[in-house]
Amino acid sequence: MNNKTASYEVNFDGLVGPTHNYAGLSYGNVASVNNADAISNPKQAALQGLAKMKAMHEMGLKQGIFAPHARPDINALRRLGFTGNDTQVINKVAKESVVLLRAVYSASAMWTANAATVSPSLDTKDSKVHFTSANLNNKFHRSLEPHTTTSLLKAMFKNDDYFVHHTHLPEQPFFGDEGAANHTRLCDDHASKGLELFVYGTSSLDSRIVSPSKFPARQSLEASQAIARLHDLNEGQALFLQQNPDVIDQGVFHNDVIAVGNENVLLCHEQAFLNQTNALEVVKHAYVGEKEMHIIQVPTDMVSVDDAVRSYLFNSQLVTLPDASMMLVAPQECKNNARVNKYIDYMLSANNPVKEVKYFDLKQSMQNGGGPACLRLRVALNDNELNAINPDVMMNADKFDTLTNWVNKHYRDKLTDKDLADPQLMNESYTALDELTKLLSLGSVYQFQR
Template structure:
């Protein structure tokens, strides 16, 4: 049976702005309160999707969330109609309003953890939305994420949905950005690698500057919920030094695809022990793991964080082999470009191609190519069910409609002061209502159900 890894990318929302909300995200902090271009951001993300679809890689689309998020503002004491709520928040709590305008749901690598049916005891795809409790602007996403994922992956014969874990730091879960999978091929059983950064039960070092977001308890809970066999799971700790350097998620310093792991030596608490543990746990496969490790002398950690090299997409090509889709910032960095070219010229690994993509609007907020996609391994019947039940699989026709939709509805510029304009909410909801028709999703937003 044919099996595919499908990249479901998040469409950038209409309120894309630079508010510097994410603690530990250096790019977001550096660009805080500057002007953004939502239209350009959305078009850049859409062009990345089309580029992969044109290569024959199956590509899906996930809608943005309703922003400004009026519901949380009401719970925090603002009242009246929606326009009044926004005006009040803008007047007395502009930072809170900025958080409720964040378009961070575009980074769907944080939306959920997904385990393919080849790894689960009941042979279903298991999906757990992330609770994201460490940052307020992201903690308000989980309920809407659940609605979208249940609608897109709706066939109960194939998909098992779980509620987000309880929203607290003990069970803090940041989704697939801290989850990797090693396998001989996408359809074969794999080793699910959960990367945690904090634990209440292990005497391990913690970051000193920035918060550790992903808990070991959350990783273990998700593995239980997903019915992963004990011998097919591995829990490793992210290096606190990487977090303090700005790698707030593991996918800033490591990316895997099939049996290849590309990472910086500072990614894990002990890279030698991590490699050894992966080799031992992956012993059920006849296919060895290809470790491609950047040392500090090869490529400094600070440069890795600024270029997001390890937040590239590592992709299996339909004709065989792999490619790296890296942010254009890597092409502009001599050390990053030389390191990538060395990988592609090394015949001992499957990577033979490097391409670059312009995602400057997302990168200025701390999100590269890998942040914008949720990887979902689907068999042919599972894929057909998704394609049947909604219109979220990108083809030329859908691309054209989405491009026209963006150009029609998105503002070219948003400055911090614009977020208090109630017209932005009306514009956003008009656009989202139209989008649900384009994607055949039905009424997924609360404002559509009133």
């Protein structure tokens, strides 16, 4: 007799904000840096993301919406000594530092894989869903996000009977935390307890752990261990692995650029983890499920690390469809890369649960350094928990139409540094988000006065 409660993986996709721009602020993220100074199209970026959300909903998956943050962050500028009214502050920053202006206008909160780490109730001792917003302390523009992220999560998951929200980790460098981009949950299915796999790039306290030499390792072992403690995971349901420092130096700034997991499948490049053969044996031994664990290693001679970074093959989503088959949700760049496309065809014909691929045009977000998996935060919920969340943040046909109209009404189709220096963009952005809080029933989550 099966006594399992129905459970689902809900993907909450980041709705791209009205100030989406190519600032090149993310050192270590090759796509972000390479496209610095390009002209962005916020309207197209948001519509591309909404199209993916609608498609996932129409496949029978549970799809949620994660609102953008209020940008520019005027409060951050005031803390840095800029005075006057909002317009005067923007004018002063535009004259003094275009880089700082870009940073406070950044729409990087669209990458909701970095928003938080989430542990479902099946894995926690108190049988509640736990959230810890990422502190994102490696980059100034991202370090502005944690407080708003926590407010948004509380507005979305606000029933204390089911949900626990933790304050983000201390912002000291040795607790660098980048959220679910370095966290994967492996399980028989979403209604089963899982193995939570925390992937770190370095240790801030143990000098014996090797670190990358070129680009920064953004996730520390100490941060991952702290989150596992905060979430009070059941014994044997947390495992810590180190990312290969060599691939970090090749532009793999998060683990989800080189590996992705879903249920009993872990898809990874053969260079993803340090001492990979041993690491994957540890994963197999620690796996808490009863089904066969499928580890799909992509060999370098079929897909190089450079191909993986350029195509974002591993930043695809692996999702379980209503018929229990698995599908790879990949960016169009994977189809356009001959070697990656050939490998995907090979994988789909092999003996593993992944049987289908669907490609999406996400060029605007891809050029800023993130693909399908960067755009979503995975939250495993049972029926009671799903019914307890704010229903207005869930995608459906009417919500898609409403948000499409909202984007078309408020978003520009071109942004440059000249636009960022125009205080009118600030006013447009704040007005749009005022309206969005009502559409998504988010209350007073933003830190600006209108």
